[in-house]
Amino acid sequence: MRTPPESVNSLLARTSLERRPRIDALIIDKVPERREAQPPGLPRPALPEEVGRRLAEVSLLQAAWHTYCPPMRHPDADLREHELRADPYTVHRIQDQSYARIAEILARCSGVGHEAALDVGCGAGFDTFALATEFDRIIAIEVQRRPLRTARRIAREHQLGRVAFQRQDACIPASGGPFDFIYCNGMSHYTQQRARLVETLVQSAKPNGWLFIGEETEGYAPLEIEKAIGERDNRSLRARLRQVMNGILGFPAFRFFASGTLEPLLFACGAEATWSDTTDWVGLPYFQRTWARRVSETILVDEIHGDYTDLPDELGQLRDVCKPLVGRRLTRDERFRLLEFAESGGRLAPFAIFLLIIEVIDARLSWETSLTEKIRNRTPTRLKGAQPDWERVDDLFTQFRDLVAARHHAEIPSQN
Numbered sequence: 001m002r003t004p005p006e007s008v009n010s011l012l013a014r015t016s017l018e019r020r021p022r023i024d025a026l027i028i029d030k031v032p033e034r035r036e037a038q039p040p041g042l043p044r045p046a047l048p049e050e051v052g053r054r055l056a057e058v059s060l061l062q063a064a065w066h067t068y069c070p071p072m073r074h075p076d077a078d079l080r081e082h083e084l085r086a087d088p089y090t091v092h093r094i095q096d097q098s099y100a101r102i103a104e105i106l107a108r109c110s111g112v113g114h115e116a117a118l119d120v121g122c123g124a125g126f127d128t129f130a131l132a133t134e135f136d137r138i139i140a141i142e143v144q145r146r147p148l149r150t151a152r153r154i155a156r157e158h159q160l161g162r163v164a165f166q167r168q169d170a171c172i173p174a175s176g177g178p179f180d181f182i183y184c185n186g187m188s189h190y191t192q193q194r195a196r197l198v199e200t201l202v203q204s205a206k207p208n209g210w211l212f213i214g215e216e217t218e219g220y221a222p223l224e225i226e227k228a229i230g231e232r233d234n235r236s237l238r239a240r241l242r243q244v245m246n247g248i249l250g251f252p253a254f255r256f257f258a259s260g261t262l263e264p265l266l267f268a269c270g271a272e273a274t275w276s277d278t279t280d281w282v283g284l285p286y287f288q289r290t291w292a293r294r295v296s297e298t299i300l301v302d303e304i305h306g307d308y309t310d311l312p313d314e315l316g317q318l319r320d321v322c323k324p325l326v327g328r329r330l331t332r333d334e335r336f337r338l339l340e341f342a343e344s345g346g347r348l349a350p351f352a353i354f355l356l357i358i359e360v361i362d363a364r365l366s367w368e369t370s371l372t373e374k375i376r377n378r379t380p381t382r383l384k385g386a387q388p389d390w391e392r393v394d395d396l397f398t399q400f401r402d403l404v405a406a407r408h409h410a411e412i413p414s415q416n
């Protein structure tokens, strides 16, 4: 039942390792904690000599990079020094993050053309303007009206006529293609069908054109759930628990994808992944970035249904264990067996504990099509979900975290 379509399987098998690109995973630890700024007026402590020497080396490297680095093709789209009329989050994303981020991403796209780029699920143009510094023409698509309004206003106020924001579903090919570069960051988990999205993106690229896709993977919801528990944020907790269950059960709603599964999907759609890296939470990848090039017309995607060319075994096992238990209260025996599986199954087995957490909050939360849940979503916020037993939720989550950490530590020696 989890066997992918024969032709995809055999094609992937026939393409031996030397033909298929190797995905190199660069594991970066969780984002470093923020340091408190030095209070004004206090003397700065002297830097140790070694640190000073290293900083001087870094400055030299930076100077060399700036000398070597080609000038921006379109400085009119550099909005870092401009006043932007937008909410603080949008301003921060555009001015403090996007330019360095897009430069880093494009640095991996050797020989990329600069005529046209597509930004898919662009939000309020968080990275669109940075893209516009390198491409002559940008099409940016988004389904929500409000962020689009903000993005269009920014473009208008800064006379960026080369950037067109369009309200459109990403699974429908965008007008203005084919594109030299396609950028799709953090939106694939909202689409109805990941395979259809990837197919559309690949087909919208020029031959040899580049694609960059950033995706939320298995660690994303746990990372947010830990934060929600810490902040006693019931709303976020419930939303992220749904993300976990949708990802496990394979519902075409707000979900996660198992890491390492985009490469074969890209391949089936006619693109080859050239590089991939992940950012981790307790050793679980929570975000995966993948660079790929369109290499052929091979489109096998019609034979792929859903999100995977081949459902990973560990996700399949977890799905089989959870499916009969969703949407209802569990018996003692079922709880016991869930815990047993969480402790002894594959890499994703600890996720079974989320069913126990959901039971503490509201068993119906795990069932995507629950009518009660839909009705509840229409009721005023104050009536939405009573506060859960936070201590019990915290206990179960700690159990999940410990199991994940133990597996991660057990894996480290075998990787070396």
Ligand SMILES: C[S@@+](CC[C@H](N)C(=O)[O-])C[C@H]1O[C@@H](n2cnc3c(N)ncnc32)[C@H](O)[C@@H]1O
Residues within 6 Å of the ligand: 120, 121, 122, 123, 124, 126, 127, 141, 142, 143, 144, 147, 168, 169, 170, 171, 184, 185, 186, 187, 190, 191
């Ligand atoms: C998490 S945000 C990411 C925004 C931006 N790409 C970034 O990197 O911050 C995902 C965006 O994708 C949009 N989106 C969701 N489904 C979409 C679809 N089917 N077609 C186009 N945009 C979509 C959402 O409205 C949202 O603005």
